Amino acid sequence: MSRFCAKADFSCKLGDFNRKLHSSNTAPNLSNRGITDFTPNYKKMNFTYSRNHDWALWNAGQRVVDTHFVFPLMHLDANDPRNYYFDATDEMIRITQEAGSKIMYRLGTSIEHSGLRPDQKHFNSLPPTDYHQYAEALAGIIRHYTQGWANGFHYDIEYWEIWNEAENDPTCWKGSYEEFIKFFVIVLKRLKKEFPHLKIGGPAATGYREDLILPLLKACHEANIAPDFVSWHGYNNNVHDFVSKVQKMRDILDNEGLTKCETAITEWHYLLSWEGIQTNMSEKSSKNAFEGRTGLCGIDSAIYNLATLAAWQDTVLDLAFYYGASPKGAWGFQNNFGGYNKVFYSMCIFGDLLAKTNERIKAESFSETVFLTGGIAADGKSAMLMVADYRGTESELRIKIDGIEKAEVSAQLLDIENDRTETDVIFENGELILPKKDNGSSAFLIEFKF
Numbered sequence: 001m002s003r004f005c006a007k008a009d010f011s012c013k014l015g016d017f018n019r020k021l022h023s024s025n026t027a028p029n030l031s032n033r034g035i036t037d038f039t040p041n042y043k044k045m046n047f048t049y050s051r052n053h054d055w056a057l058w059n060a061g062q063r064v065v066d067t068h069f070v071f072p073l074m075h076l077d078a079n080d081p082r083n084y085y086f087d088a089t090d091e092m093i094r095i096t097q098e099a100g101s102k103i104m105y106r107l108g109t110s111i112e113h114s115g116l117r118p119d120q121k122h123f124n125s126l127p128p129t130d131y132h133q134y135a136e137a138l139a140g141i142i143r144h145y146t147q148g149w150a151n152g153f154h155y156d157i158e159y160w161e162i163w164n165e166a167e168n169d170p171t172c173w174k175g176s177y178e179e180f181i182k183f184f185v186i187v188l189k190r191l192k193k194e195f196p197h198l199k200i201g202g203p204a205a206t207g208y209r210e211d212l213i214l215p216l217l218k219a220c221h222e223a224n225i226a227p228d229f230v231s232w233h234g235y236n237n238n239v240h241d242f243v244s245k246v247q248k249m250r251d252i253l254d255n256e257g258l259t260k261c262e263t264a265i266t267e268w269h270y271l272l273s274w275e276g277i278q279t280n281m282s283e284k285s286s287k288n289a290f291e292g293r294t295g296l297c298g299i300d301s302a303i304y305n306l307a308t309l310a311a312w313q314d315t316v317l318d319l320a321f322y323y324g325a326s327p328k329g330a331w332g333f334q335n336n337f338g339g340y341n342k343v344f345y346s347m348c349i350f351g352d353l354l355a356k357t358n359e360r361i362k363a364e365s366f367s368e369t370v371f372l373t374g375g376i377a378a379d380g381k382s383a384m385l386m387v388a389d390y391r392g393t394e395s396e397l398r399i400k401i402d403g404i405e406k407a408e409v410s411a412q413l414l415d416i417e418n419d420r421t422e423t424d425v426i427f428e429n430g431e432l433i434l435p436k437k438d439n440g441s442s443a444f445l446i447e448f449k450f
Contacts, residue, residue: 004400005367008374008385010448011403017375022051022350023104025267026324026332027096030088031059036338038327045333045344046351050096051266051321052165053106053204054123058326062088066109068124071137079138081150082122087427093145102156104266104321105145105215106204107138107187108163111171124367127175131183135190142195144147159319160195161231162187162202167212177212181219185392189225201229204266208232208245210252218257229262229318235271237300239307239371239390242268246317262318268308269323269331270343277330293440296330299416302342303441306388306414307371309350313360322347332334345419349386349412349445356447361403370397380448383407387434388443395439399432407448416443 024047055065063069063085076083094102103358109124126135142160144152166173166180173180184203191200195236205212213230220226232252235243246263253261276282276289277296294300294433312320325331325341357375361383363372369392374385383404389397413423415438425446426433436442 004398005370006363006365006371006372006387006397007400007402008107008361008363008432009402010374010383011293013376014360014362016358017313017354017360017373018317019048021063021317021320022259022309022354023047023101023320024322025051025053026327027052027101029059029327030062030064030092030095037332039095041101041333041340041344042327044351044359045347046355047101047245047322047347048354049159049319049321050101051104051106051161052092052096053161053266054110054325055367056110058329059088059092062092063093064126065106065439067107067134067137067141068109070141070337074128074130074133074137077084078133078140081140081425084140084144084150086144086150086152090153097155098426099335100200102158104159104161104319105157106161106164106266107141109172109180111164111168113171116170122170122174123169125174127173127179127183127241131186132190133241134183135187137227138187139191142191146195146198150444158199159229159264160198160200161260161264162200162281164204165206166203167209168206177215181216184216185219185223185225187263188220189223192225197273201227201262202231205232207234208249213249213252214311217258220254224236226258227261229264230258231264231266233267233323234265235267235269235308235323237270237272237304239304239311240368241397242317243311246312246315250316264319264321265317266319266321267323268320270304282343284298290330293416295307296333297343297392299342299414300391300441302346302414303390303443305346305427306350306386306443307390308385310363310371310373311389313373340419342414342419345414346443349414349420349443352445353384353386356382367392370383372399383448383450385432385448386443387446389396389441391441393439395436395445397434397436399434401427401430401432404448404450405430407450409446409448411444411446413437413442413444416440420445
């Protein structure tokens with residue numbers, strides 16, 4: 001086995017993939033869709049869910065999602081449909097669902113980069129002046145989308161997340177985290193009273209932060225209420241470290257008696273440093289952050305995506321949402337000229353795997369850089385294997401294949417020069433040889449036809 005970097009056993013079936021792990025924060029665009037409609041290429045990525053956080057930031061001029069847009073005058077009666085503006089959010093949710101993704105609705109506000117100096121005012125990230133009134137407005141939003149209230153809908157929107165990164169003062173909550181915990185408990189208790197069948201949670205922490213999660217869980221316990229899921233974020237470039245946090249969070253919840261509470265990473269993305277992205281801004285630092293092999297949307301980022309998605313399939317993580325946000329730009333899938341970047345192709349690869357197979361197989365890596373997962377089609381006439389070599393330096397990858405004796409084999413390659421390009425591979429005597437064309441991060445999507 002020493003000559004192999006990994007093994008895939010197509011005779012060992014593990015059940016379906018956890019498809020909720022292949023979800024995102026992006027969606028079809030509403031603003032500018034008359035000029036460029038992102039919908040066809042959004043569909044190619046085949047995201048299971050879309051979390052609607054920050055939608056207001058990349059749909060310029062549209063009053064969508066954020067509570068201050070939907071219920072702008074907080075002193076008005078939250079039980080009167082005339083005091084809400086749903087139309088633009090209705091349209092965003094409609095086109096996203098029609099594109100194939102279910103919705104996770106983030107209640108609260110998008111991030112607000114209005115400044116960090118004390119004299120620079122914030123407007124949307126200010127804590128509500130009346131937590132109970134705010135909770136009533138949120139109940140109206142949920143009622144509209146799940147119970148048909150206010151000329152609404154009976155959508156199957158199961159997950160509702162309370163706020164986002166409240167410890168990120170002042171851009172997300174211009175106040176203390178202790179005050180946010182009080183707010184969270186009041187909102188959670190109010191919403192669970194009317195909607196016990198829905199899954200409501202949070203707090204969308206900036207990272208794996210026990211110092212944030214444990215006090216919040218303690219306050220919930222004291223109020224005799226429990227979140228249905230706990231959420232946090234991850235901006236990282238070490239796959240093993242990032243993935244290891246999942247079991248740690250599961251252990252915390254189980255130790256607190258919350259065995260049914262789900263785990264959700266509601267934002268994640270490859271990141272080397274915030275320098276040039278949100279700190280120490282200069283032309284040079286921004287070019288270093290965004291361009292080249294190690295850039296935010298470069299080949300290392302793309303293969304990190306596939307490695308993480310593969311590794312998560314063998315964990316207890318319940319949901320994950322890639323922070324692809326705006327279709328274009330730093331956190332997007334297109335450059336400013338409309339061309340597609342490496343992270344787009346990585347998500348298309350995983351989306352294809354999920355679209356064409358439904359029975360996950362056992363796969364094991366013997367290398368620190370190689371991650372893989374695969375599946376068998378519903379009709380049993382084909383199978384697929386995705387292999388990601390994140391920052392690996394070997395010139396070829398050798399995979400031991402069990403459960404397939406003969407097959408017609410084709411493969412696609414994603415590396416610094418190739419975007420899902422057809423490439424030659426060798427499969428014989430239970431051995432799959434994948435020749436790399438670049439001495440760095442690469443991924444293969446292999447299809448076996450029987």
